[in-house]
Amino acid sequence: MNDRLPHEKGFHISWDQIHRDARALAWRLDGKGPDDGAWRAVVGITRGGLVPAAVVARELDIRVVDTISVKSYNHQTQSEPHVIKSPQADVMGDQGEGVLIIDDLVDSGRTLALVREMYPKAMFATVYAKPLGRPLVDSFITEVSQDTWIFFPWDMALQYVQPYRGSEN
Template sequence: MLAKDIEKVLVTREEINARCKELGEQLAMEYQDKNPLVIGVLKGSINFMADICREMDCYLELDFMDVSSYGNATVSSGEVKILKDLDTNVEGRDLLIVEDIIDSGRTLAYLVDLFKYRKANSVKIVTLLDKPEGRVVDIEADYVGFDVPNEFVVGYGLDYMEQYRNLPYVGVLKPSIYESN
């Protein structure tokens, strides 16, 4: 049903599963004995968060943050607003931010600055997808699942108008879908 809106599949469910296993093993080694706070950025990270943390065989804690960019997409001020803050005090903690995608980099740049200001011991980023051509702010993830081209991608957490987050793979939306809105 949803697949009819997808032009092509970019990353299959099997590729995502395999990559989560690899990344989870690396992360478990890095965070062994550190009890990291693993922070999911709502809502896009939900599926990746659920999968990556189950591949990390080490002690860890989970928390969530919800942020949104001010203004509309065409004239983004680059400012970010907190809709839901963490429940946890991050001072002295090792933080791993989990994202579905880095595009302009604004969301993550804001969060990294915020957590450093709050005196985290370390802040690292794991993202399922990286869209390097979208970058406006100079920021890179420490761990990347897959690079994607500068196209409108949805699925596995990523939405278009809140739809398609439940697709089990990442795909490119048919232009007819967003041209009709």
């Protein structure tokens, strides 16, 4: 039995690391679009997908960027996902064909399953993937175990940490 809290098996991501990993995701997606390798648009799943979507759009020179807002977490508790805001219909075209849908992480896969049902022809990519959600993404950069909690830089603040052994005095 695992008595650890979600944050005790943590994977801490810095701003530099998310930038490097999002660029790596862009490189992996480059030339894979249906229009002679090009993509029509990038759609970030808010909120976590905003930063990687911006990096991917920049790296691939994609000027059409939109969002879909899906709420599936209340702090660290996961609930049934529901769409709060959809992307513009003209951006999504024919069921998302030619559109990259980007998120920071696929965990259980419930958020991506909902969005994939709406836009089955889109390409789904995440920076990080857990085993349960991995089958729902077309591309990702790093896989972490299902019981790992990822701490993203936009959720963190720098603070003093007491030394492991003793004190500084």
